[in-house]
Amino acid sequence: xxxxxQNPRYLITVTGKKLTVTCSQNMNHEYMSWYRQDPGLGLxxxxxxxxxxxxxKGDVPEGYKVSRKEKRNFPLILESPSPNQTSLYFxxxxxxxxxxxxxxxxxxxxxxxx
Amino acid sequence: AQKVTQAQTExxxxxxxxxxxxxxxxxxxxxxxxxxxxxxxxxxLVFLIRRNSFDEQNxxxxxxxxxxxxxxxxxxxxxxxxxxxDSAVYFCALSSYTGGFKTIFGAGTRxxxxx
Numbered sequence: 001x002x003x004x005x006q007n008p009r010y011l012i013t014v015t016g017k018k019l020t021v022t023c024s025q026n027m028n029h030e031y032m033s034w035y036r037q038d039p040g041l042g043l044x045x046x047x048x049x050x051x052x053x054x055x056x057k058g059d060v061p062e063g064y065k066v067s068r069k070e071k072r073n074f075p076l077i078l079e080s081p082s083p084n085q086t087s088l089y090f091x092x093x094x095x096x097x098x099x100x101x102x103x104x105x106x107x108x109x110x111x112x113x114x
Numbered sequence: 115a116q117k118v119t120q121a122q123t124e125x126x127x128x129x130x131x132x133x134x135x136x137x138x139x140x141x142x143x144x145x146x147x148x149x150x151x152x153x154x155x156x157x158x159l160v161f162l163i164r165r166n167s168f169d170e171q172n173x174x175x176x177x178x179x180x181x182x183x184x185x186x187x188x189x190x191x192x193x194x195x196x197x198x199x200d201s202a203v204y205f206c207a208l209s210s211y212t213g214g215f216k217t218i219f220g221a222g223t224r225x226x227x228x229x
Contacts, residue, residue, distance in 0.1 A: 033217065040123075042205060043159075043219040050215065058216055090159060099215035100147045100166070105159035 002027045006091050006106035013081055014114055021076045021109050023091030031094040032074040033058070033103065034066065036087040043090065049074055050097035081113045116141045118208050120220035127196050128228050135191045135223045137206030143167075146210035148182065148189045153222070154202040162204075165189065196227045 004025045013019055025032065033048035035058075045058030049068040063085055065077040074093075078085060088110050092103035117140040127133045139148065150162040163173060165182050173180045177194045193200050206220040 031215075035219075040221060042120075042221040043207075045217055045219075048216065056216075059218070088157075092159075097215070098211075099209035099217055102149060102161040102164050103217070104161070105151075108157055 004091055004093050004104050004106040006109050008109060009107060010110050012112045015082055016080050019078050019081060021089060023074045023106060024072050025093040026072065027093060028071065029093035029095055030097040031099060032068065033092045034076045035090045035092065036060065037090060038087050083113050085111065086113050087111060116208055116210065116212055116218045118206050118218050118220035120206055120223050122223045124224045126226040126228065129197060130195050132192060132194050133196050133225065135204050137189045137220060139187050139189065139208045141208060141210050141212060143210040143212050146208060149207040150191050151205045151207065152202045153205065198227050198229050201225055201227045
């Protein structure tokens with residue numbers, strides 16, 4: 001089954017404790033992206049990747065890191081999480097690297113930072 | 115700068131009513147792509163439609179239709195004869211070459227359809 005998977009689905013952590021949210025897709029997609037969803041703000045892009053080893057900042061990259069060493073994986077790293085990073089996070093992938101095709105989204109990761 | 119505005123925060127209708135969700139976008143690019151996604155109460159994000167800037171044809175898919183007008187920079191979404199299952203948050207999104215194909219989402223419109 002074609003899908004985007006994210007782990008964990010739920011995470012409660014404390015300020016400053018490094019964490020990684022994994023994302024994997026099995027569709028051989030070139031484009032992958034991370035978003036955060038907050039009430040009233042819609043989805044805001046954190047980072048995106050147009051292909052392996054190519055990443056770029058979205059609109060809200062501060063406090064996050066990403067890497068794209070393999071085509072299928074695009075982990076999101078919070079080196080020192082803070083309460084303002086409490087949010088619902090979505091990973092997505094798309095067929096081409098230009099963002100011109102629809103994105104397929106993972107199920108979301110609800111992160112709480114206390 | 116790119117921007118997507120969904121001015122309607124929440125809309126409430128009674129089943130079988132028609133409802134239009136508005137989307138206004140801003141971009142300086144001549145080549146761009148517009149999308150609508152649905153987020154039902156279960157939380158997943160589901161793709162509905164994609165349009166490129168060179169294709170202004172309106173599209174109909176069952177009870178759903180989309181009206182793309184470059185002259186007013188709008189890409190509105192109409193649900194005909196709404197049903198309770200249409201209750202969801204709907205997002206409009208824009209992607210273009212500016213800034214390397216970032217994707218900008220609107221804030222979303224929450225649609226309540228009452229039986």
